[in-house]
Amino acid sequence: MIGGGIIGAATAMELASEGVSVALCEKGEIGCEQSSRNWGWVRLSQRDPREIPLMIDAIKRWEGIDQRLGRKTGFVQSGLLFTARNARRMAAYEAFAERLKEHQIDCRMVVGREMDDVIPGHAMKLAGGLLTPFDGRAEPQLAAPAIAEGARDEGAKLFTRCAVRSVETSAGRVSGVVTERGRIASSSVVLAGGAWSRLFVGNAGVALPQLKVLNSVLRTTPIANGPEQGIWADGFSLRKRADGGYTVSGGSENLHHITPDSFRLARQFLPALRAEWSSMRLRLGGRWREEAALPRHWAGNERSPLEQNRMLDPAPDDRSLQRALASARAAFPVMADCEVVQSWAGMIDVTPDAIPVISEVEKLPGLFISTGYSGHGFGISLGAGRLTADLVTGATPIVDPAPFRLSRFFDGSPITLDSGF
Template identity: 60%
Template sequence: MPGPYVVPVHGDADLPQEVDVVVIGGGIIGCSTALELAESGLRVALCEKGGIGKEQSSRNWGWVRISRRDPREVPLMAEALRIWKGLDQRTGRDTGYSRAGIIFTCVDDEQYAQHESWNRNLDGYQLDSRMLSSREFADLLPGSDLKLKGALFTAADGRAEPQKAAPAIAEAARERGAHILTECAVRGIETSGGAISGVVTERGPIRCKSVVLAGGAWSGLFAGNHGIDFPQLKVMNSVLRTMPLEGGPEQAIWHKDFAIRKRQDGGYTIASGHENVVNIVPKSFRYARAFLPALRKEWRSLNFRLGLKFVDEARIPTRWALDEASPFEYNRVLDPVPSKKLSDSALAAARRAFPALLKAEIAQRWAGYIDVTPDAVPVISSIPKVPGFFLASGFSGHGFGIGPAAGRLMADLVLNRTPLVDPHPFRFGRFSDGSKIELISGF
């Protein structure tokens, strides 16, 4: 079965002639941005080349966490935790959100010290997050056979259902007046006097004064067609889900060998705690220098592959005219084949840690492409080169949990109102203004 089942969102039949803002991309970032803009009274069209939430927004682990994030993301994620609490009521729909807590395990003194040091990033936020001793961990999770130095336990963290969240937010945006257009790829932007004047979609043009690009792994390709160089690569993460079972952990847990999250249906989402697949493609060489610091730090967790994917991506046009079909119309949904080896290894490790999982039956496997930046921090920014053009991409595997707050910050920038948090760390210009690009957090 290709990809997880996602709550279906039926797109509008009619294309609006004119709106204030076009949002490109129907993942959780694009949907959250559309909702925020529509609630602020703007006319919004959200254009998605495939279906709402069909790519990484439905394929991630479903963690809503502030713990172990890059410190530059902490203020925005603190706001996201507040937004998630009221999201079901706000949308009138079930996102599966629950504040169940997340645990990062520490196998030795060095890892314990690293987690303890990181936790100081939450000083002043009044969030329930603390270090556990090995005894406290055992008391909290009596069904575990893990032998640990201790753990970082952030009770303020939570979980939600990736297959439900983006659709719920999209439907709420539509109820507030937004146009939700599925199977409607945007081929490109149009400008007048150097500023945004509209977009051209496969179904026709839409006039607008602002465009937000929230295209996930596709954003670099779209931006490049307009001469905007966005350093972005893809990492493939493989996931499996189990049938419902009793006796497993309630909290989401990270260990170097596995990551596990209880699902709303009583099953579990399980993945490797640190290993991902990286396909070597033409852009790997183009951006090699920009990503070198991250590669030096994370190479042990990356499984590099050179194969047909190189040829496939080499064939994708990097330039196209707006009156011809774009690459987005030939590939509606990125649906890579998962790594059975990595997911089987993760399941075996989780079963060793929690014997209750020995009864777990595999229900489904899937994989998704995480779009990453050189510093693993997203871009949530205007693009000065094109007035009225904004970018919200590069969330580097952290987008699901932070999505609702990222959408609000993006809306603040479009509306030129006081931003939710300082947007400086997320500026697009950091890749070209001489700033030191540094990978601070490897997770």
């Protein structure tokens, strides 16, 4: 396993539980990048239809994860509410609700005074919203380490501050990896490297269309009588934390720092940029210089750029956070006096169609990729870990893996985005 985020940890746990010998190598610390920096949502609502079966499986696994691990992840099946200010948004939610009913998932449209019962004390002018009680929340700072420890309990070996430099092959397939501490023989390698995945597999001659998007988050002091459900609204998102405070972020505002890869992948990402133009801001600055300076090819006996960058720790976009907090306070007057305890940012690994790659690499048998979760990886992680393990062991997959194949980007398949979020 390459990568100690929540996807890598979940995959390692599932493989080890099947008796597979697993070594998980992480260049920094467990869950130190986006896995601990996300909103903490575990949501089915507003998913791309291709992700729905996998997300249903994931939530069922979240429901029993603390018991399985004997540790706390903070998971609470609190429900999520997506609010709508106009009839157009309501129509989109109604269409999504029909999709969920096909899967026998409890959800309902909320309108009129009913909204006051669902989120008492709000001050928003709304047409209504979509409530999904099946959805929930967990604590990102707890979950990835707890799952990694669960993998270790099953027999996996965890190696932190141990970057994998390269993949070795023999007779046309994977035979091991070279780490900064030495070689590990293996017939299968799973790359769950998050935002670093494109750089790593590019060194192995594998093309992976993936860019980075920055999302900023803050947390507040505890608030009495705030909403229990996760809330998405125009301008902000909210998630209650285990300590009684709230995680707050922009509802859909993200920042892409223009880098050389932005131009290399421009054609493949153009449909996504058109679809998300209203919520995506572009910036040209120091990130260009940093990524342009990274070597794109290196040998196993050379120090890799992964060792030079143990942790992506970008500065948050304070202006976007100020806007989000102001919107949240206007929507929920009980937040008027809360204080900001901490703010941070993380780099989201995105693909052209905003769904992940969970796939064996056809040109390099034995190499599996599980990345590109496009900001949705935390919640789907437990299902994704199981699916990835199924592909590695050859077991019957829990869901059809075809939508997540890497080859979709190169075989002429239409690349489409289909999400209401």
